[in-house]
Amino acid sequence: METPNYDLELALRARGYLRIAGVDEVGRGPLAGPVVAAAVVLNPDDIPEGLNDSKKLTPGRRDALERILQDRAEVSVAQASVAEIDRHNILRASHLAMERAVAALDPAPDFLLIDGNMIPRGLGLPSQAVVKGDSRSVSIAAASIAAKIWRDRVMVDLAQQHPGYGWETNAGYPSKQHREALQNLGVTPHHRRSFKPVHNILYQE
Template identity: 70%
Template sequence: MTKTVPDYSFEEAARARGLSCIAGVDEVGRGPLAGPVTAAAVVLDPTRIPEGLNDSKKLSAKRREALFDEILELAEVSIAHASVEEIDELNILRASHLAMERAVAGLFTSPDHLLIDGNMVPRGITLSNETIIKGDAKSVSIAAASIMAKTTRDRLMVDLAQQFPGYGWESNAGYPSKSHKQALENLGVTPHHRRSFKPIHNILYQQKNVTG
């Protein structure tokens, strides 16, 4: 089976239609039980595309870190978050879209066209756009956005792990690993846990019934 890697074909097709400033948009962190959801928008310089861009999940942490610095140096980047409170208030899908909207709005240059990972356009985005399912494995601009978002969020979770040790956020990034779920049982829920997510909601419900 041929191994596919992202390329610049989606961007080239948009440029052929007269759209010169193309931004890739992606988000990470829908599945964790803790921490914000993070999005990035990246406008690559077609003459200076970093080598080895790919879906962030297919890269080692060391490679992501190296590419993060290279992308920052060679491209225009905007990174944004939606908080745990916003996730609980809006739902995770809407919050992830809000983070994407903020990332796009944070770009210094307003893009002519967006390449958005997934199959849904955030409702706050009115710019020319197209959605690409598994876009981080198809478009280098979306791959770059996925790297910037994941690296930023992973770093943030490492910082939060220092404040709330025991949950393993420095390695599980807030995802529901076995050790994370065990820590929730032993240590309880922190302010950074998503209360609208069923495992957290259930723990709080049980605690309320025990104490109430």
């Protein structure tokens, strides 16, 4: 199994880029809640062990690594709202979240390693898109962990306001419980109306 390393960052450092941020987002697929992005600048002399794609880590390991990152790295997390997802589209909204996370890093990074195959248009910094980046770069893996933990906490909070949808466990993804609750309890203000399962319930014949 491929595990992320620091090779991409070392190659960039050899070219003179010293403040390198990994950038990743979480939450494109859910029917509810914001899309969240994180930007993380690791200390090359103090990289936490065990960084990996957040989806490949147990919840306990994710939590532990997120706490370590808060202590030993520079972490910035930002979101785009459900309204922005519906107004633009999920891709553009995820890019807005990435742009906001990067903009909140101070001082600004020299270079960005971005998970995926597209570079958000509003970044204005030297950047490289890295397909499956959270399995290749520890900086991107760190960002995936920070974004996942932050978004899961948001969804737990929203679950307390809107019980029955199972957001505390499904994080807004279309699980069986969530889909049934949509039918039985209806659409909340936190549902993405532009997503077909929600749209279809709102505009049933």
